Amino acid sequence: REYLKEWKEIFEKYGYEMKKEIYVSVMGRGRKKVKEIFRENFGDDLPIEEMYIEKDKMLNEAIDNNKVPLKQGALELLEFLKENGYKTALATSAKKDRVKSQVTHAKINKLFDAIVCADDIVNSKPDPEIFLKAAEKVNIKPENCIVIEDSEAGIRAAFNAGMIAFHVKDLKEADENIMKY
Numbered sequence: 001r002e003y004l005k006e007w008k009e010i011f012e013k014y015g016y017e018m019k020k021e022i023y024v025s026v027m028g029r030g031r032k033k034v035k036e037i038f039r040e041n042f043g044d045d046l047p048i049e050e051m052y053i054e055k056d057k058m059l060n061e062a063i064d065n066n067k068v069p070l071k072q073g074a075l076e077l078l079e080f081l082k083e084n085g086y087k088t089a090l091a092t093s094a095k096k097d098r099v100k101s102q103v104t105h106a107k108i109n110k111l112f113d114a115i116v117c118a119d120d121i122v123n124s125k126p127d128p129e130i131f132l133k134a135a136e137k138v139n140i141k142p143e144n145c146i147v148i149e150d151s152e153a154g155i156r157a158a159f160n161a162g163m164i165a166f167h168v169k170d171l172k173e174a175d176e177n178i179m180k181y
Contacts, residue, residue, distance in 0.1 A: 002068045004171060006058045010051050016042055024172045028151035030093045030124025056098075063101050070106055071150075071168060078111040089114040089134035091147075093124055113138050125153035128161030135161070155181045 004023045011018035022041050026034040035048050062068055081088050089112060092099055096117040103109040114137035116130055123129045128142075135142050147158035150170040158165035159181035167174045 001171065002062050003055075003059065006055050006062070009058070010054050013054075014047060014051060016046070020171065024151075027172060028093050028125045028149070028153040028157075030118050031095075033124050059098070060101070063098070063105055066105060068102060068105075070108070071170065075106075075108065077148075078108060082111050087113045087138035087140055089116065089138050091116045091130045091134040093118050093130070095119055125151070126156035126160060128157050131157055131161040131163055135163070152178050 004018075004020065007023055008018045022037075026037050029037070031052070035052075038048055039046055059068075078088060090099070090103070092115075094102075094117060096119045099115060099117050100109075103112070103115070114134055116134045116137065118124070120133060121129045131145070131147060132142060135145050142162045145161075145163040147154065147161075147163050147165045148168055149155050149158060149165055150168045151172060152175075155165045155167055155178050165181060167178050172178070
């Protein structure tokens with residue numbers, strides 16, 4: 001939600017309108033793919049590089065000021081899993097420096113056995129690479145992994161990895177595309 005809020009502000013500043021539907025379509029896709037999709041929707045003249053610089057600055061400030069909350073129930077779930085001996089991994093399309101900052105501010109860094117970021121992979125979701133790498137890092141077979149995701153790309157990536165996927169409603173409702181995976 002914080003990412004969407006910031007993108008809306010930046011797009012408006014540059015004379016464009018960021019609609020929720022467009023943003024939801026890029027969730028979990030990785031920066032390279034996001035840029036492609038934004039250019040497809042807004043044209044090749046979109047000053048996306050400058051816009052990303054501003055978005056990154058705004059998001060870093062939001063993280064530093066604790067304006068990026070955990071999803072409801074996330075802390076309790078992570079603590080339960082840790083206390084009961086389950087391996088946990090965070091697999092995110094965000095860059096490593098941002099992830100490190102966010103998990104540190106949220107005080108959840110010790111709850112993950114492994115973290116895989118955009119910097120660690122070549123192919124973004126819905127390619128399964130990020131989840132397969134996370135499973136490898138915690139030494140668990142993909143078919144024994146559960147993925148909790150809020151994006152269609154992530155749900156498809158989990159399916160493509162042979163993992164069980166649970167969709168958590170946030171900006172994206174579970175539609176037919178999510179339900180089939």
